[in-house]
Amino acid sequence: MRPLTNDWDWAYHGPLLWTAIGQTLQMVLVTLVIGGLLGLGYGLALYATRRGGLYAAGGVYAVLSFVVNLIRPIPFIIFITAARPLTIAVTGTSLGVRAAIFPMVIVTIMATARLVEQNLVAADPGVIEAARAMGASRFNALIHVLVPEALGPLILGYAFLFVGVLDMSAMAGAIGAGGLGYFAISYGYDRYNDVVTWVAVGVIIVMVQIAQHLGNTLARRVLHR
Amino acid sequence: MTVEPIITFRGVTKIFATGKDQLRAVDDVDLDVRRGEIFGVVGYSGAGKSTLVRLINMLERVDAGTIDVDGRRVTDLDERGLRALRADIGMIFQQFNLFGGRTVARNVEYPLRLAKVPKAQRRARVAELLEFVGLSDKARRYPAQLSGGQKQRVGIARALATSPNILLADEATSALDPETTRDVLNLLRRINRELGVTIVLITHEMSVVQYVCHRVAVMERGKVVEHGDVYTVFANPRETATRRFIQTALNYRPSPEIVARVRERHPGRLVVASLADTGAGLDVSALTSGLDASASVVFGGVTQVADRPFGSLTLEVAGAPADVDEVVARLGRVAGAVVDLGTAANPLPDVRWVEPRDSEDEVATR
Incomplete structure (x- = not known):
């Protein structure tokens, strides 16, 4: 057992930090890709079924919207535990990185859906009308015209989402998924080692900065304004 | 000019539900647009002009009546039939509605992609269209890098890509300054004369009608109150609505x-x-x-x-x-x-003066 000192020991903390970074990146990236894509589909469905939308269907919209509103307000730490039976059914386990990714994906789908809906609503409906006037199908107008037109804001939205997903991953330590959050709490806070906590915080800040920078750069490339 | 109609409205009505009220945006309209003419539709905002032209390519569905376009009863078409019809009707807009994420060339190319034109032909057609509207050097630019007049010319090139017989222009010059308006109107004239495209042009600007239109319809509250040869309608307006429009648009009285x-x-x-x-x-x-x-x-x-x-x-x-x-x-x-x-000592009233409409009468539909 190490003495309870306020310091950073590369030999001891270094490997732990690398493992934690790996776990966090795995959780965040897998969640962002799967949740982001499914959320895009969900968001498109929300947008299209809205009143006055391309596939306006009030009932469908109400159900889709209700589900989002149902899941979004649940604090993530509670959602992880509440979703346990479903997590086991889907991933076969209730512990570890895989088990953490499942509830993270669900929450990310819901957050992405609203984000996509908002950005599409804010996009200029004139381009849809123009595409329809040229003979585009509703699907074509939605996927090949509206989504590309809203791509810049969507990318910025995903960058924003990255922070939320990173935040969720910090709580995944609760079910043995490890990650930076777990590292900061177990090796920093629990052992009165503030330096370790600060290092974890520093790494998270760097990750967020990189993600935001990537998002900004990509958005600028597709915006053309 | 032949008198054969290319667009025929018969008893056409379009109703919008606004809360519990119903707005008859287009009210029992009978109208013929002749092949090869530039037909103007004028009226104040909310008169139903925009809705009327959107019925031609069925961006809005009629609630009653029939519309025939180029021998097709468009009011009977299903979604698939409509898509084919729309490829034959170009449309340009007040706010241009260009795709901001695509270059000028890719904007013009889009309707050709929809029509499944092979790539080599698409390229050639895009080049030809940009040449026609005088924007060959802007092919790789993005819409945000263009002036208003250039944007509308891209819109026109895009609308003409599939060689339509009809071009719908929805307040196409209303966002442009007078000089640019003149350029765009000259282009529309050229399209009408050289390509034989029938143009239906909505505007609230008198100057646009007097410059390019052959015939004109005046709309008020969803009804076509008067239509005919531009000079006849303006020089000899029968309806109060027409007189009022000319009076405010020209300010000469x-x-x-x-x-x-x-x-x-x-x-x-x-x-x-x-x-x-x-x-x-x-x-x-x-x-x-x-x-x-x-x-x-x-x-x-x-x-x-x-x-x-x-x-x-x-x-x-x-x-x-x-x-x-x-x-x-x-x-x-x-x-x-x-x-x-x-005289000042013995004044007489102006019996032909039409009181301007109350602003509260204005109904916004779009």
Whole structure:
């Protein structure tokens, strides 16, 4: 057992930090890709079924919207535990990185859906009308015209989402998924080692900065304004 | 020009539900647009113009009546049929509606992709269209890098990509400055003349109608209140709505307030003369020749409608009373319509003046 000192020991903390970074990146990236894509589909469905939308269907919209509103307000730490039976059914386990990714994906789908809906609503409906006037199908107008037109804001939205997903991953330590959050709490806070906590915080800040920078750069490339 | 109609409206009605109220945006309209003409639809905002043209390519569905376009009953078409129809009808918009994430060339290419034109042909067609609208050097630019006039020319090139027979122009010049408007209108004229495209043009600007349209329909509250040859409709408006529109759009006829102010400096006999349907100008010198009277223009203006002079002049006639009467009588013989406003001491009302519509009457549909 190490003495309870306020310091950073590369030999001891270094490997732990690398493992934690790996776990966090795995959780965040897998969640962002799967949740982001499914959320895009969900968001498109929300947008299209809205009143006055391309596939306006009030009932469908109400159900889709209700589900989002149902899941979004649940604090993530509670959602992880509440979703346990479903997590086991889907991933076969209730512990570890895989088990953490499942509830993270669900929450990310819901957050992405609203984000996509908002950005599409804010996009200029004139381009849809123009595409329809040229003979585009509703699907074509939605996927090949509206989504590309809203791509810049969507990318910025995903960058924003990255922070939320990173935040969720910090709580995944609760079910043995490890990650930076777990590292900061177990090796920093629990052992009165503030330096370790600060290092974890520093790494998270760097990750967020990189993600935001990537998002900004990509958005600028597709915006053309 | 042949008289064969390319677009026929019969008893067409479109109703929008606004809360518990119903708005008859288009109300029982019968109208023919002839093949090869530039047909203007004018009226104030909320008159139903935009809705009317959107019924032609079924961006809006009719609630009653039938529309035939180029031999097809569009009101019976299903979604698939509509997509084919729309490839034959180009449309341009007030706000251009270009795809901001695509280059100029890719904007123009989009309808060709929809029509599944092979790539090599698409390239050639895009180049040809950009050449036609004079934007060959802007092919790789993005819409945000273009001026308003250039954007609308991209919109026009895109609308013409699939070689449609009909072009719908929804306030296509309303967001442009006068000079650019002129350029775009000249382009529309060229498209009409060189390509034989029938153009249906919505506008609230009189200058646009008088510059490019052959025939015109005046809309008010969903109804087409008057339509016909541009010069006839403007020179001889039968309906109050038309007179009101011309009056506000041209401002050549003095309002009662302006008449009162004019009288302060010109106390003599005031006469408002509209230019005759013949399209001839007004020979002012002939009015007073041999008489002990003078006639001076104190208000008004003359412009060109369908390449003929058109306008209204307000004259002050002064001199010996009998001679003044003779001047007014002569004016009545050469001018289209004459209204005697009397003298400052003995004023007469302007019987042809139409009160402007109350602003609260305005109904916004789009």
